[in-house]
Amino acid sequence: MDILGGLLDGPRADGAFLLRSVFAPPWSLRIRDRAPLSAVVVAQGSAWVVPDAGSPTLLEPGDLALLRGPDPYTVADLQGTTPQVFVEPGQRCVDASGRSMSDEMLLGLRTWGNAADGATMLVTGTYERASAVSDRLLRALPPIVVLRRGEWSSDLVTLLCTEMQRDVPGQEVFLDRLLDLVVLGAVRSWLSDQEDAAPGWYRAAADPVVGPALQELHQRVAEPWTVATLAAQARVSRAVLARRFAAVVGEPPMAYLTSLRLALAADLLERTDRTLTSIAREVGYASPFALSAAFSRERGVSPTEHRARTRAA
Structure with missing residues (x-):
């Protein structure tokens, strides 16, 4: 995709x-x-x-x-x-x-x-x-x-x-x-x-450095990405990727990846009955505990609370 x-x-x-x-x-x-x-x-x-x-x-x-x-x-x-x-x-x-x-x-x-x-x-x-x-x-x-x-x-x-x-x-x-x-x-x-005036993530798709990096994140979200491995995919140095990504997209690459993973997790929690372990594995977290901690920190509710609230709504 x-x-x-x-x-x-x-x-x-x-x-x-x-x-x-x-x-x-x-x-x-x-x-x-x-x-x-x-x-x-x-x-x-x-x-x-x-x-x-x-x-x-x-x-x-x-x-x-x-x-x-x-x-x-x-x-x-x-x-x-x-x-x-x-x-x-x-x-x-x-x-x-x-x-x-x-x-x-x-x-x-x-x-x-x-x-x-x-x-x-x-x-x-x-x-x-x-x-x-x-x-x-x-x-x-x-x-x-x-x-x-x-x-x-x-x-x-x-x-x-x-x-x-x-x-x-x-x-x-x-x-x-x-x-x-x-x-x-x-x-x-x-x-x-x-x-x-278009959002940074949209303009980034055409950027010769950031575009390939974003493509990799979206296609292989569960990979254990680091700035270094992502830079290698884009064929630039870590410093160049980090600077260019933040300038074009508006946030660092790992922050963007975290946001993407948690959005995907929230979607799966709302639309499926899959276990937290299965969802964590799909979006790149080593354990359900790691996903739960990141989810709660970023969104203010636990994955279980999110699933209950969205389904009730």
Whole structure:
């Protein structure tokens, strides 16, 4: 797996919330679901995205917005329209008094809104939880990323809209994968346009010294790496690798490796029932005790507590 591929390997949709929303004005949604990542595409009409901090953005047909949580924001026909629906954690929709609006605004299979023939249609995909492996990526994203029509490939959204209206065996998994492709394509398009403003780990992939070193770390994370052995793989001295890695990526190579190992361990704890011994071996720790100590020190909870909390959530 290449560097970007490893970082984009999460979030992976697993029963993601997918919805077509159809509205006639006036309409306004206050989103406070605390989801780590949502994608909103305007299929027809237009919509304003109004964050609590930052400038409002008008989305027009074919535009896509990636919205990084957990901060709330508003999506509406006009900037000043008073919110009529509040989207709470778990995608629970209520009015200002707290009364449920979910059934009242249901318009059909995976379709919701205030008018079946409304002029505005949004396609929304929400990751209600994100893999720990994606933490580095999510931290790199601003609160809102907007890609205009023509800046990304919207063909998948057309397919997604069609498939959202089908109800056949295996459809939920199929839709999850389509959503992943939409989001990953959007992230790649955004990163490719950032140039010097892109995160260090992304720019590092093209660096003749740091790129090969990062590739080795991602492909063989369990190896007993040292700066010396990593420098040998990159065919430079220890001093050159350490200096160049820290300058490009923003942290020393061994700190990056520790972060990568613990993110992978957190992901395995959340998504599998594997033992701590098995996970420790896969991510490069000599024993479950060594992994537990590093995990607790860096994340403030033990591996067992992390597994219990994420599954409860």
